[in-house]
Amino acid sequence: MSNTASGKTLQPDRVPEPARARRRGSHPLARFLVRRLLTAVLLAWGITLVTFVLTNMVPGDPVAANLGQRALGDPAIVAQWRAEHGLDKPLWEQYALHLRGLLQGDFGTSQQSHRPVSQDLAEFVPATLELAGAAILVSLVLGVGFGVVAALRRDRLSDHLLRVLSLIGISVPTFWLALVAFYVFFYRLQITPGSGRVDPALGGAPPVTGLQTIDALLAGRWDIFASAAGHLVTPALVLALYTIGLLTRFTRSAVLEVLGQDYVRAARAKGLPGRVILFRYVLRSALVPIITVAGLAFGSLLSGTVLVEAIFAWPGIGQYAYKSATTLDLPAVMGVGLVVGVVYLVINLIVDVLYGVIDPRVRLQ
Amino acid sequence: MATRSQTAAVLLAGALALAACGSGGAQAPAAQSGAKTLVIDTSFDLKTADPGRTYEPTGLIVGKATYETLLTFDGGDVTKPVPALAESYELSEDGKVVTLKLKQGATFADGSPITADDVVFSLTRVRDMKGTPSFLLDGVEVAKADDSTITLTSKQANPALPYILPNPALGIINSKLAKQNGATTDPQDKAEQYLNSTSAGSGPYLIESFNVSSQVVLKANPKYYGTKPAYDKVVIRNVEAATQKLNVQRGDSQVALNLSGDQVAGMPANLQVDKTSSANVIFLFANQNQEISKTTPNAKFVEAVRKGVDYAGLLELAGEGATQAPGVIPSQILGALGADQAAKRDLEGAKAALAASGLSNPTVKLEYPSELTVNGLSFQPLAERIQANLKEVGITVDLNPAPVTTALDNYRNGKEEMGLWYWGPDYPDPSDYLVFLPGKTVGERAGWKAGSDKTVEESGEKAAVAVGDDLRKQAYADMQTKLNASGPFIPLIQPSQNIVTAASVTGLEYHPVWTVDVADLGVK
Numbered sequence: 023m024s025n026t027a028s029g030k031t032l033q034p035d036r037v038p039e040p041a042r043a044r045r046r047g048s049h050p051l052a053r054f055l056v057r058r059l060l061t062a063v064l065l066a067w068g069i070t071l072v073t074f075v076l077t078n079m080v081p082g083d084p085v086a087a088n089l090g091q092r093a094l095g096d097p098a099i100v101a102q103w104r105a106e107h108g109l110d111k112p113l114w115e116q117y118a119l120h121l122r123g124l125l126q127g128d129f130g131t132s133q134q135s136h137r138p139v140s141q142d143l144a145e146f147v148p149a150t151l152e153l154a155g156a157a158i159l160v161s162l163v164l165g166v167g168f169g170v171v172a173a174l175r176r177d178r179l180s181d182h183l184l185r186v187l188s189l190i191g192i193s194v195p196t197f198w199l200a201l202v203a204f205y206v207f208f209y210r211l212q213i214t215p216g217s218g219r220v221d222p223a224l225g226g227a228p229p230v231t232g233l234q235t236i237d238a239l240l241a242g243r244w245d246i247f248a249s250a251a252g253h254l255v256t257p258a259l260v261l262a263l264y265t266i267g268l269l270t271r272f273t274r275s276a277v278l279e280v281l282g283q284d285y286v287r288a289a290r291a292k293g294l295p296g297r298v299i300l301f302r303y304v305l306r307s308a309l310v311p312i313i314t315v316a317g318l319a320f321g322s323l324l325s326g327t328v329l330v331e332a333i334f335a336w337p338g339i340g341q342y343a344y345k346s347a348t349t350l351d352l353p354a355v356m357g358v359g360l361v362v363g364v365v366y367l368v369i370n371l372i373v374d375v376l377y378g379v380i381d382p383r384v385r386l387q
Numbered sequence: 388m389a390t391r392s393q394t395a396a397v398l399l400a401g402a403l404a405l406a407a408c409g410s411g412g413a414q415a416p417a418a419q420s421g422a423k424t425l426v427i428d429t430s431f432d433l434k435t436a437d438p439g440r441t442y443e444p445t446g447l448i449v450g451k452a453t454y455e456t457l458l459t460f461d462g463g464d465v466t467k468p469v470p471a472l473a474e475s476y477e478l479s480e481d482g483k484v485v486t487l488k489l490k491q492g493a494t495f496a497d498g499s500p501i502t503a504d505d506v507v508f509s510l511t512r513v514r515d516m517k518g519t520p521s522f523l524l525d526g527v528e529v530a531k532a533d534d535s536t537i538t539l540t541s542k543q544a545n546p547a548l549p550y551i552l553p554n555p556a557l558g559i560i561n562s563k564l565a566k567q568n569g570a571t572t573d574p575q576d577k578a579e580q581y582l583n584s585t586s587a588g589s590g591p592y593l594i595e596s597f598n599v600s601s602q603v604v605l606k607a608n609p610k611y612y613g614t615k616p617a618y619d620k621v622v623i624r625n626v627e628a629a630t631q632k633l634n635v636q637r638g639d640s641q642v643a644l645n646l647s648g649d650q651v652a653g654m655p656a657n658l659q660v661d662k663t664s665s666a667n668v669i670f671l672f673a674n675q676n677q678e679i680s681k682t683t684p685n686a687k688f689v690e691a692v693r694k695g696v697d698y699a700g701l702l703e704l705a706g707e708g709a710t711q712a713p714g715v716i717p718s719q720i721l722g723a724l725g726a727d728q729a730a731k732r733d734l735e736g737a738k739a740a741l742a743a744s745g746l747s748n749p750t751v752k753l754e755y756p757s758e759l760t761v762n763g764l765s766f767q768p769l770a771e772r773i774q775a776n777l778k779e780v781g782i783t784v785d786l787n788p789a790p791v792t793t794a795l796d797n798y799r800n801g802k803e804e805m806g807l808w809y810w811g812p813d814y815p816d817p818s819d820y821l822v823f824l825p826g827k828t829v830g831e832r833a834g835w836k837a838g839s840d841k842t843v844e845e846s847g848e849k850a851a852v853a854v855g856d857d858l859r860k861q862a863y864a865d866m867q868t869k870l871n872a873s874g875p876f877i878p879l880i881q882p883s884q885n886i887v888t889a890a891s892v893t894g895l896e897y898h899p900v901w902t903v904d905v906a907d908l909g910v911k
């Protein structure tokens with residue numbers, strides 16, 4: 023990636039390739055997209071299979087976890103319950119039914135909430151997305167920003183400081199940090215609000231997107247928006263710290279590598295302004311490794327939310343997953359597994375597509 | 388070029404930090420905002436808001452607030468049932484028939500009057516739907532004698548019935564409304580989803596929103612015919628114990644229900660701490676089934692364990708407010724043994740018993756739920772302490788923790804060699820503890836089959852049919868003494884129930900069945 027990217031003036035031979043591809047009938051980016059989408063569908067199917075098999079391998083009887091002691095003693099009721107939940111059929115048939123349901127948008131019925139799992143997910147997923155989304159935004163801005171600063175000020179004090187900070191960010195366990203942050207900012211300094219997504223006395227905004235901040239804005243409720251944004255700050259920052267650390271380190275080394283390239287030196291020699299060199303040459307080339315890391319980091323961010331949600335009593339998918347697992351609520355467990363898996367897929371897809379956009383060679387591979 | 392981007396990054400970081408402080412600092416704690424909202428933090432154990440299926444602690448709090456029962460208890464006193472929807476009750480001399488007169492003028496939240504038909508439907512539904520609490524009314528016939536009289540008839544003497552009726556699971560539902568939404572009196576009942584979103588009861592509160600894993604919001608029932616509750620809105624949130632403590636200290640919540648003895652030590656003076664020994668009894672058992680173990684069915688082995696456990700040490704672990712359990716029946720309930728009858732550590736006696744057992748250096752497997760906490764007390768340190776205690780006796784204990792769903796399976800199927808579990812009262816009556824007898828639910832779990840201990844079984848049968856407080860007290864004490872002498876159970880401790888409330892909250896009293904009656908709480 024390093025010696026080819028972007029410098030048009032340096033590498034005029036790059037130009038004909040897309041032209042050649044266009045002649046064959048479709049844009050290479052379009053073909054690339056179709057290929058990636060097909061792979062994603064296959065992978066999604068794989069996820070359903072894996073979550074189904076893993077869920078059904080769990081020791082413990084869902085009937086015992088869900089029926090009362092007395093009902094358990096009555097074989098007729100147990101049989102009825104098993105039949106109602108399709109547990110009397112062979113596993114492959116259960117899987118076929120599960121898959122058919124999924125294709126129709128039916129995730130099954132949660133055994134704990136007795137509601138469609140899709141309805142539960144629709145309630146919990148937005149809370150997690152709001153949290154993880156805020157965290158990833160903060161991470162991208164701060165992580166890339168810090169990395170660039172550290173690279174440009176290589177071996178100076180600010181570079182050393184940022185490197186130490188990023189190391190701390192990567193090393194500190196998220197749940198511990200969550201506890202400490204909650205204690206310090208909420209309890210000691212009293213500058214952040216406590217548990218949950220919004221002040222209980224206010225209640226939530228009428229759900230439209232499920233994202234509390236957006237819904238509050240849509241409803242024109244500034245008080246709810248302020249409360250929701252305030253509740254978001256600490257958990258999002260806690261969650262972001264690891265990703266910030268990671269991105270700072272990767273951005274720094276990617277930028278340093280590009281800075282050492284001949285074409286950057288050439289550009290400098292030509293007297294191009296620093297801003298142009300930084301944004302047009304350096305950052306653009308450094309972006310591919312940064313995106314890779316950001317994609318991967320989003321994964322760890324999702325798993326991090328389970329603990330952060332527990333500590334901040336954030337009503338997201340983490341709490342739902344925990345509750346489902348401990349009550350052997352198999353449809354809910356599979357639903358959560360599928361959603362998380364698909365989110366990973368989508369992130370990977372986005373990362374792949376971004377590669378294609380940034381680096382034309384990728385589309386042609 | 389460095390300076391520009393650097394400035395941008397720094398500015399951005401600063402803006403974020405400002406945003407963090409700004410929006411957070413503007414937040415006023417709920418208690419001070421003027422709206423009478425009560426926030427209760429608890430670790431959720433919740434499945435449903437359908438009273439007929441409710442059995443979990445959090446569900447009982449919700450059930451108590453949204454439904455009314457025929458009888459109830461006054462405050463935390465569970466020794467005497469008092470009228471609620473029924474203005475009076477009478478137990479026949481043979482203990483088989485309870486006759487209840489309905490109060491006049493009581494109405495459901497939709498304004499319709501509560502009738503005898505509603506009562507018959509509600510109770511029959513609980514019994515025949517075969518939900519978790521249906522055993523409460525096993526073998527009880529519910530009938531309407533006239534428009535305001537209900538009779539509950541049991542085949543055998545059932546003096547516990549008046550103590551069972553206050554259970555929120557037996558809350559009276561608006562039968563017309565419930566039937567329209569799928570309620571039936573058999574296992575086909577489909578009303579749960581409806582009852583999870585709307586409460587069809589007559590309690591002081593209504594369900595505003597209900598979520599089994601995050602929070603339940605209650606609002607005052609505008610048509611409640613009794614004393615209006617002090618809070619317009621009650622938010623019950625699912626919060627980890629460590630966070631509960633900080634929330635209540637900061638004023639973000641007004642009640643914290645699940646703090647351990649350690650966590651309430653050194654609470655600031657502006658908070659009220661209510662410490663009472665809970666009605667949960669933690670016990671140890673040694674499986675009596677020869678197929679499960681060659682070691683634990685040995686009576687001398689059980690004696691060695693009973694004498695080898697350091698009860699005082701366990702109490703220390705449990706923290707202030709906890710008490711040793713002299714028998715399986717907790718101290719609050721009729722028939723409980725006196726503290727003087729509690730087992731004491733006798734290391735020499737334990738060693739002698741082990742020697743007499745004929746076992747040399749036995750190794751046993753102790754199973755327990757790893758992540759379960761009872762009143763903030765975790766099973767792990769208890770198990771470790773017991774392991775150390777028994778090591779001194781000469782018994783090697785292999786600790787075998789498992790997640791509660793997995794552990795519960797083994798426990799219920801009677802497959803644990805030794806187990807560490809607890810029993811909370813389903814209703815505050817000693818008859819709830821007959822399950823510890825041979826052949827009964829918990830007895831079977833300990834591999835104690837029916838017919839294996841005639842003395843204990845006879846004393847249990849006698850206790851079950853005794854009528855009159857004095858007779859029952861005696862009979863149940865006798866049953867426990869015999870259970871302690873030859874049974875496979877070793878009652879350990881009743882951990883402390885610590886409830887922390889803000890100074891503004893009045894009227895809190897711990898209740899062994901529904902933990903706290905939300906409608907009883909006032910504002911100072």
